[in-house]
Amino acid sequence: MKIQTFFYLFLFVALGITSCNLPAGENENSVTTNSMVNTSTNETTKEPKDTVMKEIPKPIEKPVTKDQAMTDIGYLMGKFEPSKHKQFSKVKAMHGNGRTMYLRTEAYNAFEKMFDAAKKDGVVLQIISATRPFHHQKSIWEAKWTGGRLVGGKNLSKAIPEPAARALEILKFSSMPGTSRHHWGTDLDLNSLENSYFEKGKGLKIYEWLSAHAKDYGFCQPYSPKGEERPHGYEEEKWHWTYMPVSQKLTADFAAQIQNESIKGFKGCESAPLIDVVQKYVLGINKSCK
Numbered sequence: 001m002k003i004q005t006f007f008y009l010f011l012f013v014a015l016g017i018t019s020c021n022l023p024a025g026e027n028e029n030s031v032t033t034n035s036m037v038n039t040s041t042n043e044t045t046k047e048p049k050d051t052v053m054k055e056i057p058k059p060i061e062k063p064v065t066k067d068q069a070m071t072d073i074g075y076l077m078g079k080f081e082p083s084k085h086k087q088f089s090k091v092k093a094m095h096g097n098g099r100t101m102y103l104r105t106e107a108y109n110a111f112e113k114m115f116d117a118a119k120k121d122g123v124v125l126q127i128i129s130a131t132r133p134f135h136h137q138k139s140i141w142e143a144k145w146t147g148g149r150l151v152g153g154k155n156l157s158k159a160i161p162e163p164a165a166r167a168l169e170i171l172k173f174s175s176m177p178g179t180s181r182h183h184w185g186t187d188l189d190l191n192s193l194e195n196s197y198f199e200k201g202k203g204l205k206i207y208e209w210l211s212a213h214a215k216d217y218g219f220c221q222p223y224s225p226k227g228e229e230r231p232h233g234y235e236e237e238k239w240h241w242t243y244m245p246v247s248q249k250l251t252a253d254f255a256a257q258i259q260n261e262s263i264k265g266f267k268g269c270e271s272a273p274l275i276d277v278v279q280k281y282v283l284g285i286n287k288s289c290k
């Protein structure tokens with residue numbers, strides 16, 4: 001009698017421990033898997049699956065927040081239309097250069113505040129490039145890859161037949177489709193695409209103002225001078241600024257979810273793993289912007 005009581009007590013405790021050991025996430029996964037299996041292999045495995053279904057609580061449907069939606073891989077690689085995206089705003093004429101441009105609304109709101117503050121100090125900031133989708137970057141890249149557009153006066157498809165070397169040459173001026181921070185709507189180019197513009201006169205005043213104040217509005221220069229601190233990636237770009245409160249998360253999401261092999265869908269994409277484009281270019285940024 002005593003042995004039987006002990007056995008049932010042991011069985012009860014053991015069952016309790018088994019179910020408690022399953023983390024919440026695993027419970028949800030097993031329910032999803034079981035219900036999916038049930039629909040396809042209903043007849044042969046019905047009995048044991050039904051037993052499991054009764055014991056496991058129904059999954060809680062968690063609402064997808066806006067931030068979670070932003071971690072979508074298609075978004076990170078620029079595969080969406082900014083003009084139709086709810087979280088993007090059109091750049092006003094007074095902030096741009098006449099072209100139709102879009103930015104993530106949070107980034108644009110912060111830019112507007114920075115623009116006003118700069119103006120009070122006699123500095124006029126002008127957005128010359130903002131969100132650039134995958135298809136836009138693809139057309140630039142492929143034109144250079146195939147020789148349709150010359151790079152430094154050369155048809156690269158003939159001058160540099162080897163894929164890794166050809167990609168590195170194009171990357172001196174253009175980013176690879178799927179890897180540009182301009183896909184995210186958090187990054188913008190200001191006033192000029194030449195470092196020399198920011199080294200004297202009006203341009204120097206703009207750069208000095210940005211260096212001193214941009215951080216107060218959440219902006220950071222990701223392509224700082226190359227050196228010990230930043231050994232890989234693009235050369236310095238004094239015109240390119242990123243809105244950190246949003247882009248820090250997107251940078252981390254990119255690192256966590258996208259590998260070199262995921263970078264594809266254009267001519268020359270076989271070069272992405274050869275040059276380690278994710279580590280060296282996407283993540284080869286100023287540490288203070290990470």
Ligand SMILES: [Zn+2]
Nearest residue numbers: 182188189240
């Ligand atoms: Zn840029």
